[in-house]
Amino acid sequence: MQTHNLGYPRIGSNRELKKACEQYWAGKIEAAQLEQVAREIRSNHWQLQKDAGIDWIPVNDFSFYDQVLDTCLMTGAIPERYHPLIEKEHLKTIDLLFAMARGYQKNGYDLTAMEMTKWFDTNYHYIVPEFKKDQKFSFFNSKVTDQFIEAKKAGYNSKPVLTGPVTFLLLGKEKEEGFHRIDLLKNLLPVYFEVLEKLDASGAYYVQLDEPCLTLDLTQKEQQALVTAYTAMQQRFPNLKIILANYFDCFGANLSTALSLPVQVLHLDLVRCPSQLEDILAVPDFIRARTHLSLGIVDGRNIWKNNFKQSLSLIQKAQQKIGADRIWLAPSCSLLHTPCDLDLETDERHLTAEIKQWMAFAQQKLAEVASLKQIAADPETPASKTLLEANIRCIESRRSSALIHNQQVKQRVAAITEADARRNSSFTARKEKQQQEFRLPLFPTTTIGSFPQTKEIRAWRAQWKKQQLSDTEYDRLLKEAAQEAIRWQEEAGLDVLVHGEFERNDMVEYFGEQLAGFAFTQNGWVQSYGSRCVKPPVIYGDIYRPAPMTVEWSRYAQSLTRKWVKGMLTGPVTILQWSFVRDDQPRSVTGDQIALAIRDEVIDLEKAGIKIIQIDEPAIREGLPLRKENRREYLDWAVRAFRIAASGVQDATQIHTHMCYSEFNDIINNIADMDADVITIETSRSQMELLDAFATFAYPNDIGPGVYDIHSPRVPSKQEMVALIEKALHYIPAERLWVNPDCGLKTRGWKETKRALTEMVNAAKTLREKI
Ligand code: GLN
Ligand code: ZN
Numbered sequence: 001m002q003t004h005n006l007g008y009p010r011i012g013s014n015r016e017l018k019k020a021c022e023q024y025w026a027g028k029i030e031a032a033q034l035e036q037v038a039r040e041i042r043s044n045h046w047q048l049q050k051d052a053g054i055d056w057i058p059v060n061d062f063s064f065y066d067q068v069l070d071t072c073l074m075t076g077a078i079p080e081r082y083h084p085l086i087e088k089e090h091l092k093t094i095d096l097l098f099a100m101a102r103g104y105q106k107n108g109y110d111l112t113a114m115e116m117t118k119w120f121d122t123n124y125h126y127i128v129p130e131f132k133k134d135q136k137f138s139f140f141n142s143k144v145t146d147q148f149i150e151a152k153k154a155g156y157n158s159k160p161v162l163t164g165p166v167t168f169l170l171l172g173k174e175k176e177e178g179f180h181r182i183d184l185l186k187n188l189l190p191v192y193f194e195v196l197e198k199l200d201a202s203g204a205y206y207v208q209l210d211e212p213c214l215t216l217d218l219t220q221k222e223q224q225a226l227v228t229a230y231t232a233m234q235q236r237f238p239n240l241k242i243i244l245a246n247y248f249d250c251f252g253a254n255l256s257t258a259l260s261l262p263v264q265v266l267h268l269d270l271v272r273c274p275s276q277l278e279d280i281l282a283v284p285d286f287i288r289a290r291t292h293l294s295l296g297i298v299d300g301r302n303i304w305k306n307n308f309k310q311s312l313s314l315i316q317k318a319q320q321k322i323g324a325d326r327i328w329l330a331p332s333c334s335l336l337h338t339p340c341d342l343d344l345e346t347d348e349r350h351l352t353a354e355i356k357q358w359m360a361f362a363q364q365k366l367a368e369v370a371s372l373k374q375i376a377a378d379p380e381t382p383a384s385k386t387l388l389e390a391n392i393r394c395i396e397s398r399r400s401s402a403l404i405h406n407q408q409v410k411q412r413v414a415a416i417t418e419a420d421a422r423r424n425s426s427f428t429a430r431k432e433k434q435q436q437e438f439r440l441p442l443f444p445t446t447t448i449g450s451f452p453q454t455k456e457i458r459a460w461r462a463q464w465k466k467q468q469l470s471d472t473e474y475d476r477l478l479k480e481a482a483q484e485a486i487r488w489q490e491e492a493g494l495d496v497l498v499h500g501e502f503e504r505n506d507m508v509e510y511f512g513e514q515l516a517g518f519a520f521t522q523n524g525w526v527q528s529y530g531s532r533c534v535k536p537p538v539i540y541g542d543i544y545r546p547a548p549m550t551v552e553w554s555r556y557a558q559s560l561t562r563k564w565v566k567g568m569l570t571g572p573v574t575i576l577q578w579s580f581v582r583d584d585q586p587r588s589v590t591g592d593q594i595a596l597a598i599r600d601e602v603i604d605l606e607k608a609g610i611k612i613i614q615i616d617e618p619a620i621r622e623g624l625p626l627r628k629e630n631r632r633e634y635l636d637w638a639v640r641a642f643r644i645a646a647s648g649v650q651d652a653t654q655i656h657t658h659m660c661y662s663e664f665n666d667i668i669n670n671i672a673d674m675d676a677d678v679i680t681i682e683t684s685r686s687q688m689e690l691l692d693a694f695a696t697f698a699y700p701n702d703i704g705p706g707v708y709d710i711h712s713p714r715v716p717s718k719q720e721m722v723a724l725i726e727k728a729l730h731y732i733p734a735e736r737l738w739v740n741p742d743c744g745l746k747t748r749g750w751k752e753t754k755r756a757l758t759e760m761v762n763a764a765k766t767l768r769e770k771i
Pocket of ligand 2: 448618658659660661682742743744
């Protein structure tokens with residue numbers, strides 16, 4: 001039985017890579033220093049994986065930015081706009097890579113960055129490859145062989161990792177009409193041959209090819225592409241042993257294709273899909289083929305300790321059928337999606353010892369893989385027994401802990417009725433009452449919630465956390481900020497005001513900190529994109545709301561003005577989606593618990609006189625399961641969770657929701673089902689095209705399509721916004737249109753915010769006169 005790892009978090013236990021990259025971008029260190037930091041990170045990570053008892057250690061999982069971008073460089077898939085940087089400017093590869101990832105504004109160039117999007121159903125973003133009809137590929141960058149040789153020289157038993165050719169193509173985008181990117185396989189394969197040849201010549205034994213596209217609904221042609229690619233690679237390099245890695249879901253309808261591929265080792269994600277083990281072990285051809293199975297049993301997407309007993313039962317099942325020789329053990333997917341090291345969590349105020357003992361980060365997960373191998377090899381040795389018993393104790397402690405289980409919460413969830421998830425009246429009836437109540441003009445103007453989180457505000461928060469600023473003082477400063485924001489919004493003539501969210505560090509963390517059942521780490525960082533990391537809260541127990549969370553802020557803001565102030569909450573699905581969640585109950589149950597907590601808050605806001613309440617759900621789209629067959633179930637409970645949160649109020653109370661840019665086409669009926677009175681969405685960059693889905697579906701409620709992009713400091717003109725709203729009028733009648741920016745303004749400065757919003761209010765006024 002062998003152990004291996006699919007990938008290690010490259011950012012470093014203390015985010016060394018993040019810090020070094022940012023220093024390099026700021027011109028504070030040289031390329032050579034950055035390379036040095038990178039070499040140290042790699043060598044530390046190889047060593048710690050070896051020390052943990054991993055037999056085959058991944059190389060080339062390291063990246064300065066993203067593994068898909070690295071694959072673009074490896075295969076020479078470099079969009080034309082960057083060619084002058086190579087040919088004229090002779091940029092170093094590392095600078096070219098950063099130019100592609102972040103754009104390039106220097107020496108008279110103004111090159112946009114490549115697009116970025118979410119990696120399957122994770123919160124990691126990859127760079128989207130750009131393909132042309134006559135796309136040429138050529139071996140351009142030798143990072144994979146260089147790093148393999150680097151590891152080999154240092155004496156590690158290493159295994160190069162590559163994004164597989166089919167997944168690479170499928171993750172890309174056609175940048176012109178008239179072809180499908182999968183047709184490029186024949187041009188691309190020769191580069192993979194060249195890479196494999198070089199690896200072969202450098203002494204590589206195993207090569208891991210990641211093909212998580214196997215979790216998607218693949219067409220016949222795409223499945224055939226896998227067969228073509230892997231047959232060709234095997235024929236050319238009979239001595240190289242290919243590990244084909246699929247993760248994040250079952251093989252589904254691709255199973256027979258996957259099993260037919262001539263590879264040495266097939267990796268399965270048994271955390272997301274434990275049932276596929278039996279399916280595979282029941283295929284006689286597979287048993288005869290002598291393919292090895294890599295059992296991904298340790299969860300690479302979450303932070304909980306592995307349940308050894310459960311894992312061992314899966315291992316034994318496989319062992320009985322195919323023998324230990326054909327079994328590999330591994331985390332379910334690359335550990336890129338977990339924080340590095342639980343041992344760095346030393347502050348009991350963050351994570352109590354009781355909760356900490358239930359958890360494992362990347363480093364601890366590798367030790368688990370090695371322990372499982374040891375126990376599976378011989379469960380009867382004293383060492384195996386000790387390991388197993390210690391694990392059982394932890395699992396048992398978590399199962400029965402009073403910290404986790406709250407009967408009242410469980411009963412409340414069980415007692416939810418359909419009526420709890422439904423407003424009292426239809427939208428039409430509600431709208432009439434709301435109009436009488438609010439008397440808003442046509443094209444009402446509002447914002448999405450946050451105003452600039454200035455350096456000052458962040459400094460206050462940091463001081464307050466260090467107890468250098470008292471609660472009262474911190475409170476006073478934030479109230480002043482809210483007061484100024486309200487004053488300014490009144491002056492600018494906005495119709496529905498917000499308090500500005502100055503008291504919030506992050507839209508999920510802020511609520512998690514006030515809800516029971518959440519814990520926070522000090523150092524549990526996970527790469528989101530490039531040097532950006534997130535530190536998701538940990539949901540460990542039953543969730544409830546011990547006390548109102550936002551009511552005081554909203555009440556205070558409302559007391560300052562005669563205009564309507566909108567209350568601002570994060571929705572249950574987004575809180576769930578951006579946290580590490582419990583693995584001891586379905587996500588839907590945790591979702592319902594959060595929904596009830598938010599519902600309580602909504603009702604309390606209403607009682608405090610806040611009659612317009614926004615429940616943000618930017619993450620509802622990203623929670624969508626990869627395979628179509630699983631989507632219905634998710635959408636049912638996700639939409640219901642939102643409705644539970646939103647439906648405790650009177651007809652005359654107006655519920656808003658907000659979503660950032662996402663493809664709505666395939667879920668527009670579910671969005672409509674959420675039945676928010678008003679939905680604001682990000683649309684300005686798509687020139688309102690997104691509204692097409694809403695119009696086609698005849699989306700019935702009010703919509704606020706974003707009229708300007710908040711990601712850049714650029715101030716849009718009134719005319720521009722008038723034109724956009726006029727475009728929106730082709731899709732949505734004036735009586736149902738709101739006017740607002742694309743998203744919150746927390747990353748912007750006040751200067752551009754004020755100018756842009758003033759133009760926006762004027763745009764709405766101009767339109768009112770025109771109509
Ligand atoms: N209310 C939040 C804000 O304005 C919404 C953020 C988001 O959509 N991601 O910042
Ligand atoms: Zn948004």
